[in-house]
Amino acid sequence: MARQALDLFDEGFQELTPSEFFRKNKQMLGFTGKIRSLTIVFHELITNSFDAAEEAGILPEIKIDLKRIGKDHYILRHQDNGPGIPEKYIPKVFCTMFAGSKFRNIQSRGQQGLGCSGCVLLSQMTTGKPVKVISGTMENGELKGVKMTLKMDVKKNQGLILEKEEVEVDGTGVCIELHFKDVSYSLSEQGAYEYIRRTMIANPHARIIFNDPTGNRYVFNRASDVIPPMPKEVLPHPWGVTADDLIFMAKHTDKRRFGSMLKSNLSRMSSKKIKELEELTGIDLNKRPKDMKWEEAEQIVEAFKKMKFMSPPTSGLIPIGEEQIEKGMKEILQPEFTATVTRKPKTYRGGIAFIVEAGIAYGGNSGRLVGDQRKAEIMRFANRVPLTFDAGSCAITEGVKSLDWKRYGIRDLENAPISIFVNVVSTNVPYLSTGKQSVSPEPEILGEIRQATMIVARKLYKYLRKKKAAKEEAQRAKIFESYVPVIIKQAALLAEREEPDYRELLDTVTRRAKLEILGGITE
């Protein structure tokens, strides 16, 4: 007997809040496996702290204490020196999913309103403990401290304040204390320690002090005191908007004419461009935004594509920079050779600006140690954030692996002592999953990753070729050094003369040869 639709629906129909949804699907926040879960927590908290500090123009400094108080039971204390969170926003930041200050068109590490609240959700799900937050803010020139104990009301997607008091603080910043069970601290490639190490390669301007559960104290000092320029909010470029974007804008704008809305919501728009647009489309742009029809919005988008505009402003994009990447790699990997490149800005999907940077390190501690052999590693970053998981589906992996490495003197990439560093910088990195762990292989991004990697690979090739030549040259010199005395001796015998003193001359010759070789390598 077929069951009736109404019964089926009345029995089980529900509407979930975002918190309820992710409580049932925590793997979508990246929380799968004990090691990975803890790494994701570190990731969310560190990126939030970096973003907050940099947006406020502060050099980030983070203190992390991770204590193990039972089997798989940890207390994490994470303190930053950012601008702090104003009291009224604390419950939303930590206990409401899809809430945040990061929805602007700005290059920031996090931007999904899931990070902090996701960590609180995991903590609560595994330990039932509330989150403790201390926030120090400057308000009208005065330092203000507040301490709050909060629970997440999952059914309501809201914070529940259990305790609140004013406290004295040393400076601005946020200190958060969370309990976790069912997580695990590990020194492996996907563990929390490695996450911090990679973070420091890409952020030589930061300082992190990490007390790990085994009693080790790691101090990652600044390798650079340069405050990275603050990323700026950038208006979308006309080439990058869709008809849906225009209709959405029109619905929520406070402008009274469609033309003025375009001017204030898009970059590179001027009155001249508005006029050009009107001529091309025949649409009256003086009409009210709400009267714009979908078909007209589509026509406008089509017209944009035919119009000339200056390329998108890239003031919102802050690459790490070739010099800084090199500093980071040298500090952490002590390699024999490095090469880095920061490419010029490009756009994908028609108008979203991005920059790709790449670095390569060879020898020393480059590569990952498997047994006692060093194997190649690809270090993936998006807006300076290490991507630790889902490597298989990531544009960076695809781009790097697609190179014909034999052409660059690497016969077997897998087994070479190489670290390849790639950072994708954008106001809008196209992540493949909610966990923000892999970059979508957009053709333009993939192309730039290949180009950048080729450039550094070519430099490595040159180095390796010279190194090989130098080695051969050295062997030849060695042969020279061994045979010359014998020849001279025999020649003197033959000529019935005395053996001349040739050592000084020989030294000069071979030393000069060696210098030439070295000069060639380091040039």
Next chain:
Amino acid sequence: MARQALDLFDEGFQELTPSEFFRKNKQMLGFTGKIRSLTIVFHELITNSFDAAEEAGILPEIKIDLKRIGKDHYILRHQDNGPGIPEKYIPKVFCTMFAGSKFRNIQSRGQQGLGCSGCVLLSQMTTGKPVKVISGTMENGELKGVKMTLKMDVKKNQGLILEKEEVEVDGTGVCIELHFKDVSYSLSEQGAYEYIRRTMIANPHARIIFNDPTGNRYVFNRASDVIPPMPKEVLPHPWGVTADDLIFMAKHTDKRRFGSMLKSNLSRMSSKKIKELEELTGIDLNKRPKDMKWEEAEQIVEAFKKMKFMSPPTSGLIPIGEEQIEKGMKEILQPEFTATVTRKPKTYRGGIAFIVEAGIAYGGNSGRLVGDQRKAEIMRFANRVPLTFDAGSCAITEGVKSLDWKRYGIRDLENAPISIFVNVVSTNVPYLSTGKQSVSPEPEILGEIRQATMIVARKLYKYLRKKKAAKEEAQRAKIFESYVPVIIKQAALLAEREEPDYRELLDTVTRRAKLEILGGITE
């Protein structure tokens, strides 16, 4: 100058609805790339139709028309024969994200309340067109039809009814019409056609008629008329609940005592077990659910682990079955050899039941065609649904690849004409991402995937060994056939006798040998 926290927050703080969130992050619904986006749409609509039909006890039949009306502009009409959707639920099903009837503990293909509404969101974002829905339902023995035109109000996460009228329908079921731009129909491995083909391997009881945009009409008939047993809702097993689950239950139960709540919310609980639990924990289970503390809930969970329970009920798990998988593979792949296995139910994370099934097909049209060579393919399924993307991070890929295939007579898996089929069945498949495209590598699941694959691989090994032996045997027989006449002739000459008539005898001998070999192969 450091910027102040309050300014930073007041400027940009927002709270998004699920629809707004996914409008900005459509890649998290799997919508990346033109081909993939369309495949995901097919996936969502087909799985919803299958689930609806089967839950109502109907053999699913789906008619799909995909028309191309412009460059990258398609109209999709998808009609099923399920129980239909009652009028009042239509706007929620199609226009509210995180709403659905699928949040029960039941084995269903979809279960996240994102599927249909995700497709509507993509349609609206790319074309601005509303969705048209016709739903036929049986209400009090009468067939009722309604036609609705809807838009999604993204800011409110709600449906907006533009038109509504009663219509006549031929039977129950849902017909949905959606416009899409920025998608693309493809015959490639990740395209919509291949998705349907794989679906039919795993669902031989279904029927799909597909009119593709190039004018082809594909009819995938039922290979089996067996209605799969209806999956049943299964209560969670005590070994599978967490302290958080118990606290959550306690908050939302209508029972007045904790003990009776446990009995009605968990499987395998009895008054005897409640008594045992009280003795083990010393907790009074007569107290009101709301008075249960986290620490007590943790103690209960700990005690559960020490108690003996019958294993979880598996009535909720409906595997495809060895015979049905074989039918599906033979129908679609015309292989030279197949082997299948359906393993017994196991549990992961302590109490979530699952079943792994595997099949292997060799020769014929097995494997994927690359150029003119057939290469191995791994066909991944979860609850009969093909998983098309994110293969790299999936437990199925990991499990299959981890086998030492050389031990099974496959020297080079990559280049063998083999299709490996794996289906993971569970009320709660642990997906790695929102797109539901890969299975999380839980140790128990990974172990079962390896076991199942080994079993079918061993059978293939036996077949290949016999085939090889048969080939050698046949060669030997051929030699026999060639030389015997010569030897007899020479022997006759030597003996100065006449050549005897040996042909009949020889035929009998070689025919018997051949039969023995064939018997060995098909045994």
